[in-house]
Amino acid sequence: MLHRLAAEVISSAAFASLDARAPQRARAHLDKALTFAGLSRDSEATFHVWNHMFLTSSMRENHPEAVAGAEVMKRSSIARRDPLYASLGHVRNANGLARMPARRSDALRALSDAERAFARASDQQRPEWVRFYDSSEFDALSSFVWSALGDHGRAEYCLHRTLASIPDDMIRNRALYTAHLSLAQARQGECELATATSRQAHLMLPSGSRRTVNTLAATRNVLVASGSNAPEVAEWIEESTAWI
Template structure:
């Protein structure tokens, strides 16, 4: 298995680095400039688009990790101004974070944990507050999936305390929403709902004209609804989870099919827990088979377990079992 993964990933990693590092000159070290960082940032934008389309595949993870190493090679092998060095640390942090997020999304949690310390260190070295928010936010997600809710909440609180989250309502909304998700398994529903309300109020105050990094384009009302759906699912508030899932699906950007699959799986689970097995199975069958991996597959596994537990001989259960065997298992 590891050999097959390496053989798949090696060409991706090699292709990711083509044209990133300029050829070295014999007479002097390379002077790293803004155009070099701009080129890396464009590659990062493409990586995010691939993640939105495909989810956390091995290919996305390995490409991100390879590009992080190239950013660090520029950092260590060239001369640069203090501002360019800060940008290089930031983009290296983003690539490492993207590799971590792809592994989280793909439920490869041991691999994700391997990126964590470097992502946090690089973000701190960049001294860039938005980068720090992104890394701590994904660290919280990793800790939550690892079953470490206290650490997850602490990571989200670190993001909440950042300068940009205090200054910009969009970052404030994102950090409140992520904190609510992490609190859902440990704190009272009142605390979770209070932070979701804070996230909604902050989002309503966002100035769309303010300049922000391109990676923040993902955060909007649909993403807030998705995060709230996740929190409601953890708390077992199934009617709220269903309402948030419907709201997210109505607002999702067409460029984010991975999130559409994820929200649809949440919706099916919420419908099933409210006793509507037939409708739930019909919803689950609309998840794109090619995207039924990682977090989405994990939700569908929970869906299957609950369906078999509560209605093992029902027509919806037989229909779903056949569909999983003939369609999902073939992808």
Template sequence: MSERGMSVRELADAVNDAVGRLTGRPAVTSERTVYRWLSGQNRWPQARQRLALEAVTGLSAVRLGFVPRGKQHDPVRLEEGSDVERRRFLGAAASTAAVTISLTPNASARPSRVGTADVVRLRAGIERLVALDDERGGHGLEHVALAGAAEALGLQERAATQRVRQRLFALATDYTAQAAWSRIDAGQLDGVEARLERALTLAGLAQDSERSMQVWNLRAMLARQRRHHHEAVAAAEAGLATAVARRSPVHASLAHARTAVCLAHSGQARPALRHLARAEDKLTKADLQQPRASWLVFYGPAELHSLTAIVHDVVGRPAEAEAASHHALAELGPAYRRNRAHTLARLALAQLHQGDIEQACTTSGEVFDVMAGTALPGRLRLLLGDFQRDLLARAPRPMAHEWTDRYRTQWSGS
């Protein structure tokens, strides 16, 4: 429930909706029933409730912590759940399962009442998009993200409760922001501002300060990529002023780190380093084990080290930038392939700025190894363009030309 952001009432509604998809009649699971599951007073719900819970969560009843009746049980058989009723039920309730990015069900199959099951399904879609972004970059995901936003907005007109309506607005914000990020990561900046203005409006309709911060964070990145550095600082500071950044250490840490990056690029080294120190302090106070919105899952020690590397390199401290990049690479999980490639490119720049040209060329080559089989996002190609420009300015001409010749095909053709 914490991972899905569901209340007791919402879980009861989702179970009732899932049962209704099979039987044609809504079930009568109450909040009291859910509390009995949570307390352990009811350790093995009724069959249809169990199957509805599995459809809503994508997990088996055993994995959810329920204990079958009787003394001896085969855990393999319990996990397989191969009985006919279970197969029939899960087939009928498949549209509620949180395991797909398919966004638009058959219109004739839509219930007249939109509830938590629809919120769960759409949330699974945005989580899948974020996972794809982590693995290969956000480029190319714009149309799917816009379809998700359109569906969320269409469903909110038939929301069962005001709380469901606000969650659908929040999901529409997530999808619209993901569409904007897709263009930012691709280096295609036209039309992004309109997407972000729309996302900010949707965040207001959702009454969700976290989504507002999400949008301001992207606006700061957009302005910095356009080299509108003072606008970037203003956007980052707007994110820092949101209610969620005031109450949540992890949000505050990201907001301070983003502000530090924007200040560094605007030539304000001392304020940038002060915000960086605040970002580090806030992160030490954050509980990173608590569930977070999908857009923020990426942020932790690895990302802070990566942003630290950018700040130090921009303000003329390449040795510190190199150290921070190594820390980031050590912390990054295997799912963050695009981020690893980006950090390697920053590491190569830091090494180049210290005059370690051969090592910098070797490190930059690892970027192509990491992203092998996947087109390089435009933002990463731009960073490699910065590396090539600085390499031409600092390295002997034959070495710089050798690097260009070696990676031209992968770089320009990605």
């Protein structure tokens, strides 16, 4: 029990480091958390640590390492018992594979596996940390796969589904996924629409949300590169310079 508690506390510290865009610090925490999770012999606690390991590797753009971590997740005993965990492992795997040019077909297969597993998941009591993985989050994570594969139209579709179903009180996530929607639109050349969506994300932007700001910055870069002469696009590019 104490080993599991230690793993959970250290994992929380690791997530805070990830939110602060400090993957090296997060990895140091997670190495310790993995030791405690192993000592606890608790598959769910170990899965939790590996989920953060995946995020850390992805943030460092070490995609082979991220895929290896996702493989551990999807083959864990908790994933064999509970389709929701299996789905999360598969969708993490798909996200890592999508960023490896030679693994496109593997990414699509993993995404399909994630969808099938998610459809089999039943409502039941689960730890607080994994409750984020609902239908809105599944669609959001799927959008990242499609975006990495260059299919920004499908990414946009998934993000619309996310924003239609995300709980109203999850303002931080709504801002983040609205920013990702603007990026998907910009990458399809829909500059005016992407600008309007970026404004929406900025209006709901929570304090200290670097991930949302970074995503809006990526959208801005696409808009600048587009060379659009639309007044609203030029105005947004100028305005956003102050905080991006």
